[in-house]
Amino acid sequence: MDAKEFREFGKAAVDFVADYLENIRDDEVLPSVEPGYLVNLLPSEMPEKPESWKEVLGDINRVIKPGITHWQSPNMHAYYPTATSYPSIVGEMLASGFGIIGFSWICSPACTELEVVVMDWLAKFLNLPEHFQHASEGPGGGVIQGSASEAVLVAVLAAREQAVVSYKESHPEMSESEIRGRLVAYSSDQSNSCIEKSGVLAAMPIRLLPAGEDFVLRGETLKQAIIEDKAAGRIPVICIATLGTTGTCAYDDIETLSAVCEEFKVWLHVDAAYAGGAFALEECSDLRKGLDRVDSLNFNLHKFMLVNFDCSAMWLRDANKVADSFNVDRIYLKHKHEGQSQIPDFRHWQIPLGRRFRALKVWITFRTLGAEGLRNHMRKHIDLAKQFEQLVIADSRFEMVAPRALGLVCFRPKGANEITTQLLQRLMDRKKIYMVKAEHAGRQFLRFVVCGMDSNESDIDFAWSEIESQLTDLQKDQSLVARKPGNMADLTEHFQIHLTNENSTQEKSQ
Template sequence: MNSQEFREFAKAAIDFVADYLDNIRDRQVLPSVEPGYLHNLLPEELPQDSEDWKTCMDDLNKFIMPGITHWQSPNFHAYYPTQTSFPSIVGEILSAGLGVVGFSWICSPACTELEVIMMNWLGKFINLPDCFLNSGQGNGGGVIQGSASESVLVAILTARETAVRRVKQIFPKMTESEIRAKLVGYSSDQSNSCVEKGGILGAVPLRLLPADENCILQGETLKKAIQEDISKGFIPCICIATMGTTGTCAFDNISSIGKVCHQYDIWLHIDAAYAGSFFCLPEYKYLTNGIEKADSINYNLHKMMLVNSDCSAMWLKNVHNVVESFNVDRIYLMHQYQQQNVAPDYRHYQIALGRRFKALKVWFTLRTYGAEKIRDKLRKHIQLAELFEKKLLTDPRFEVVFSAKFGLVIFRLKGPDERTDKLLKNLNESKNLYMVPATWNKKLVLRFVICGLDPEPKDIDYAFEEIQKQTDPIIASKKKPIEKRKEIEENDSCMLNLSTGKKRKLIEATNDLKLEVQ
């Protein structure tokens, strides 16, 4: 493909994306395909001869689009948003076009330095303490990871190796393997699945501690677990607290947890993947109380900051801990500027060696929207969630389990879990809305998350009407046995006034009806 063909191909692709996003409301949010559908449509081997790009675009429409779940649809309410925006998409194109790999400063100075600047912009935007910033006094700094999962894993590995070095100084006769075998970490039973997975990958057993009735992990619970483990000879090394849990958007008690971690010299990481974006709003600044006690923190720009996936911001209070833990030098990786400590070599901050120019799409997005428009977008999600909650409260069949928290509302159908489960199945089978369940207090609940490129009140109206429509047959089917029982009771009361023959016939009919009800 030459540059002229590339121009035509790229313009066609951009038109396709623009049209797709403009008309996304016209599509069912869930696809109507079965597992393995694509294997029957595509050849088993790559083509021997080149194909025209127009054929590829045709096949995109024919084969790929029917199997797409539309995450940018305002009718997608299942998971926390994975957003995108036109400036971010352009940033991705330019990043791919430049094709740089920025694992060290010399590999592409602009790649590294723009990331440092963007992480400082973002840290200030969400009101992080200066100790986390590269520009602040101290050893703080930020890095763009791929996801919250990567950020959590990096935190676990860094905490593990930091603990090994600390214990080795106190007990020099212990081998590093012996120390690692005794390490243990903690998190809430409400934390994201990536936390438990990170413990597995990092070879650090993680105890998932019980949250309270409001799904909040308290410092006292953590302290009790730490004391139990120390008495058994274990070495606590990390606690992963959550600000905005996946299930209910609950906030762990960071202040009390931070005090406990400081008391026992334990690394505190905060996973704020979804909620972190909202810290930029002055009315929610109070939520960051205690955050200064953390050693590291992450939040996903691709959730609420209009930057497409993948893009997770992570800050560390002391970057030397991660560099010392991950540093593997080879002669081919060294360069003449690495000892100047002016700019980081980001290969030391992550699992992989190579890294893309992700800061470019962040730069474009932040500049073209600006701080105020981003805040407006966040407030709009909050308002739409509050609107949905108000609608739920007008229908006595629904129970709001947790009031709107940012863009999340937790609700259920009143009565047994079977009703809520049936509602969820009806909604997802209709493919007009997509939602997922959670559990609270041993009850099944539904998560309704505001998502989409540009959701509007009309989308909330549509969602609520669809939920009501799918609820009607569930409630109606539960009323039928009650109505039949009333009929039986009425028949029983009339028996006294009937002749023997008529009584016999009515008894037979009533018994049949009772069997049907049972």
């Protein structure tokens, strides 16, 4: 393909994406294909001769799009948002156009330096403590990782290596392998799966401490676990707290956790993968309490801040602790400006050697939307979630499971877990909206998350009418089953709920 053809293909692809995003409401959010659909449609070997881009683009519409789950649809309410925006898409395109791998300053000075600039912009935008900025006097700074999982793993590995070094010094009688065998880390039983996985990858057990009824991990629970472990000869290394858990967007108590971590010299990392964007909002300033005492934190711009995947910001209070832990060099990686404070060698702050030019899409997004645009986007999501919450509260057949937090509403139809399961199954079969379930203390519930790039009030009304009408149909079907001869003895909790709600409907209409 030459430059002329690239121009044609590229422009057609941009039109394709703009059409796709503009008309995304026309498609069901979930695809209708069965496993193996694509493997069966495509040849088993690559073409020997080049094909025209027009044919390829045609096939994207014909065979790829039907297998896409439309994450950018306003009818997507599962997991957490995976952001995108037009400026960010252009940023990705330009980064691919430059085609660089910026593992050191000389490999593309703009790649390193733009990352320093945007990470400091972001730290200021989020009102983070000043010591996290590159521009501060101290050894702190921010870096862009691919995902929250990578950021957490980097923190866990660095904390582990720091603990081994300091324990070797204070306990020269112990062998390194003995020390490594005694290390232990902590998080809450509400933390994301990637936290537990980081323990597996770091060969260090992570104790998932009970967060309790309100889903919040507090200092006293951590302190008790640390005291137990120390008494048993174990070496506490790191606590990974969460601001905005995946299940219910609960916030661990960073102030009490940080006090315990300081007392026992344990690294404190905060995973704020989704909720971190809200640090920028004055009305959410409580969320920032205690952040001045944490060692590291991460926040996914690709969740709440209109930058598309992958883009996970991570800040370190003392970046040397990470760089020293991971610094494995070769002569071919050296360059004459190495070691200068303005130009961190970000390859020592991360797992891979190569680095994508992610700062470009961040910079373009920040500049074209402005701080105001970013705040407006987050506030819009929060307002839409409030709208949904009111609809849940107004319908006596449903109950809230946890307080609404940012753009997440956790709720369930009253009664047995089976009703939640069946309701979700119906919604999934209809493919008009997409949500997932979660569970706490044996109670299953639905998570409704505002996700879309430009969701609006009527999208929320649409989702609600889908949910409540499907519950109505489910109740009707269950009452028919219960009325069949032979089933009368088996009057289930479901049926009782239906009767209760028929009564409340009558009350409403009276």
